[in-house]
Amino acid sequence: MPFQSVPPARDKLLFTPGPLTTSATVKQAMLHDAGSWHYEFNGRVARLRQALLQLAGVSKEQGFECVLMQGSGTFGVEAVFASAIPRKGKVAVLSNGAYGERMIQMLQRLEIQHVALRTPENTPNEVDSLDKLLKEDPAISHVAMVHCETTTGILNPLEAIARSVNSRGRKFVVDAMSSFGAIPIDCAKLGIDFLISSANKCLEGVPGFSFVICRAQALSAMDRPARSLSMDLGDQLRGFEKNGQFRYTPPTHSILALEQALQELAGEGGILGRAKRYEANYVELVKGIEKLGFKCFLPPERRSYIITSFCFPDLKNFSFNPFYQKLSDRGFLIYPGKISQADTFRIGTIGRIFPADIQSLVAAIGMAMVELENAA
Numbered sequence: 023m024p025f026q027s028v029p030p031a032r033d034k035l036l037f038t039p040g041p042l043t044t045s046a047t048v049k050q051a052m053l054h055d056a057g058s059w060h061y062e063f064n065g066r067v068a069r070l071r072q073a074l075l076q077l078a079g080v081s082k083e084q085g086f087e088c089v090l091m092q093g094s095g096t097f098g099v100e101a102v103f104a105s106a107i108p109r110k111g112k113v114a115v116l117s118n119g120a121y122g123e124r125m126i127q128m129l130q131r132l133e134i135q136h137v138a139l140r141t142p143e144n145t146p147n148e149v150d151s152l153d154k155l156l157k158e159d160p161a162i163s164h165v166a167m168v169h170c171e172t173t174t175g176i177l178n179p180l181e182a183i184a185r186s187v188n189s190r191g192r193k194f195v196v197d198a199m200s201s202f203g204a205i206p207i208d209c210a211k212l213g214i215d216f217l218i219s220s221a222n223k224c225l226e227g228v229p230g231f232s233f234v235i236c237r238a239q240a241l242s243a244m245d246r247p248a249r250s251l252s253m254d255l256g257d258q259l260r261g262f263e264k265n266g267q268f269r270y271t272p273p274t275h276s277i278l279a280l281e282q283a284l285q286e287l288a289g290e291g292g293i294l295g296r297a298k299r300y301e302a303n304y305v306e307l308v309k310g311i312e313k314l315g316f317k318c319f320l321p322p323e324r325r326s327y328i329i330t331s332f333c334f335p336d337l338k339n340f341s342f343n344p345f346y347q348k349l350s351d352r353g354f355l356i357y358p359g360k361i362s363q364a365d366t367f368r369i370g371t372i373g374r375i376f377p378a379d380i381q382s383l384v385a386a387i388g389m390a391m392v393e394l395e396n397a398a
């Protein structure tokens with residue numbers, strides 16, 4: 023018997039940190055086979071790179087470039103470290119979650135000198151300790167931070183860190199994976215040398231590639247060949263400049279999807295318009311779920327409207343899996359916690375979801391809790 027399956031009437035909605043629910047039209051945009059060497063496709067890649075620069079508030083004339091990199095967001099972050107930290111360079115990493123820790127792991131693997139400035143998962147990056155460190159250690163050439171640490175949803179103080187990094191004359195690497203497209207970020211004003219994000223988060227495209235908005239000058243500071251062949255951002259950029267092509271097989275369908283997704287972003291009123299919807303999602307979520315007796319892990323002033331961590335409820339024998347299953351059965355996928363200090367789960371408010379979807383999710387959570395209470 024050949025494999026057969028009946029597609030569900032509707033995909034489950036994703037309340038996750040990504041990949042996210044996308045629009046039908048973004049999915050439809052992928053129903054084509056693009057020739058990766060063809061001038062039509064290359065033109066689309068060029069326009070996409072241009073559009074991403076614009077979203078970051080910068081231009082080629084200001085010395086910025088947009089380099090697309092195959093793979094998920096992690097590949098983009100690792101490509102920056104592999105391609106842009108000179109042999110004698112040293113990176114200070116601000117970490118308060120899994121993505122900061124992942125940066126540290128990358129630097130270990132790449133054998134790049136580094137120092138970690140950690141704060142607990144519920145505490146933002148500390149500007150004063152960074153500033154002191156930069157003053158005392160002239161060997162530090164780069165500072166790396168995670169804008170929205172998706173581990174908890176905490177928003178780190180990008181502007182204050184930027185002021186310290188800029189005034190101390192260091193290069194600045196920002197993982198804006200889960201914030202780019204939802205929170206305005208002006209790379210020129212903030213003196214960001216490398217900003218990394220990916221197609222499948224707040225831009226509402228599909229997985230397949232990440233991108234780096236970088237100052238061309240900071241990229242060319244690399245003194246020897248990059249530490250990776252396939253993830254060499256400099257070579258990748260030279261490839262785009264030479265013939266408009268990716269050096270190796272491009273994620274053709276994901277490119278077509280992001281092209282459509284950016285039109286939809288513009289149609290929504292750009293980053294500010296999208297921010298409004300995400301914020302409305304977040305407000306609706308917290309209002310509804312607090313009514314059900316759940317508590318947020320972070321105090322309000324530290325939260326983002328991207329993703330929110332909730333503490334396990336006061337229900338005897340509550341565990342994540344049965345709760346998750348009950349929500350999944352009703353068509354909603356939430357996300358487990360990733361925190362070491364507390365039992366939490368996470369709900370994302372990004373992607374093609376609206377306040378009405380949040381209301382449906384909250385109703386499903388209410389029903390799931392009644393069922394779990396009755397079973398307890």
Ligand SMILES: *Cc1c(COP(=O)(O)O)cnc(C)c1O
Pocket residue numbers: 039040094095096097121168170171172197198199200220
């Ligand atoms: C999603 C994300 C990444 C990249 O994760 P991938 O699974 O490789 O796409 C990196 N940093 C942050 C803050 C993220 O939210």
